[in-house]
Amino acid sequence: MSALLSVRDLAVTFSTPRGPAHVVGGLDFDVEAGRTLAIVGESGSGKSVSSLALLGLLPDAVTRVSGSAVFDGAELIGRSEEQLRHVRGAGIGMVFQDPMTSLNPVLTVERQLAEALRAHGRVSAEAVRARSVELLDDVGIPDAAARLRAYPHQLSGGMRQRVMIAIALAGEPRVLIADEATTALDVTVQAQILELVARLQDERGTGVVWITHDLGVVAGIADHVVVMYAGRCVEEGPVDALYARPSHPYTRGLLESLPVLDDARPAREREALTTMPGLPPDPVDLPPGCAFRPRCAYRLDPRCATQVPPLEPVAGSVETHRAATFYRLPAAGDAQVRR
The missing domain is CATH 3.40.50.300 (P-loop containing nucleotide triphosphate hydrolases)
Incomplete structure (x- = not known):
């Protein structure tokens, strides 16, 4: 179409x-x-x-x-x-x-x-x-x-x-x-x-x-989602694929910050909501490399500090699901993601 x-x-x-x-x-x-x-x-x-x-x-x-x-x-x-x-x-x-x-x-x-x-x-x-x-x-x-x-x-x-x-x-x-x-x-x-x-x-x-x-x-x-951070698309894909396997640390952080409304466990047994430290960067003074790096818990690749990650297809997902990160997060089944 x-x-x-x-x-x-x-x-x-x-x-x-x-x-x-x-x-x-x-x-x-x-x-x-x-x-x-x-x-x-x-x-x-x-x-x-x-x-x-x-x-x-x-x-x-x-x-x-x-x-x-x-x-x-x-x-x-x-x-x-x-x-x-x-x-x-x-x-x-x-x-x-x-x-x-x-x-x-x-x-x-x-x-x-x-x-x-x-x-x-x-x-x-x-x-x-x-x-x-x-x-x-x-x-x-x-x-x-x-x-x-x-x-x-x-x-x-x-x-x-x-x-x-x-x-x-x-x-x-x-x-x-x-x-x-x-x-x-x-x-x-x-x-x-x-x-x-x-x-x-x-x-x-x-x-x-x-x-x-x-x-x-x-x-x-x-039907389709574009996730933006610091003026750039950091992940995009069909809504089902992106929610099933969020592959950029920023996307996953956004999803894990959502409360689970149907969690029947007592309040003391529920996991605390995830928060992301820091603030988005100043657009006048963007950091070198990946703009999310100062807030990212997965900044292990040396390229994160010097190169802007390109949008690339997510392995094991549909072709139109792409993420801009050097770190490949585990599948959602390996790390619980709140929906």
Whole structure:
């Protein structure tokens, strides 16, 4: 199946008073119709910046973007603002991270939906209102006609997130990027949003990029996973293969930090959650060699200090499961991994 969006060697560098900050480097991924790609990692790993770079939403004065991002046969990197306006919304929709700051607090829901609907053509007021009600119905907002008159502060967190999704879907995009779309929501609302996106994806064949730090969410929604650290992909693969055999120390650390909700053992008998020491590196001053080396418990190979490990296939796994590490972790059956 050909990809709707194909990204190759994407790199993003910010100019700062302390020097260039290399926030994304050499990122590759594909987004296919009807399938979900999850991009995971800690805050500061480059997840959100990479998606903003694709749509030209980073400040030109301090940002240098290179590489390739082909959508619908056309290159996105280097295109003008006017050219990208035709892609945003109609081709690629985006649900931004915080609806309370992404929605305009002084405009009604109707005004903000109307802006999205009119961005790609002249539409009558009657058609805009009818389509706005339809979109709110689609995302599960009750009494949609009345909600159009509401301001963002009058809606719950879950409602605001649904409005954000409705705005992102207004242009009927072929690719939907959801940036931490459930981060601030309680688990019940989170489950509803995940179900909503999955339903819309099934109905429309939309390709979804789900950006998150929550590997627990990823297990239930993703087809393919890209794990990012310090702006680079350190492991990628089909979700089942990656969870069954996490092969980069960082991926394994993320998985082992998840609580086991169905552990029936008494609390005193349960294993303590794994934590990773240290912090992600400063993008202005990345360490030589493997960026994860200062925090890695497996930094035994001398190459770790001098060479950046390439993404290579994981032995004994599927061909599309790759990891960037000189150390080959034992299989999951040899070292317990929490799921």
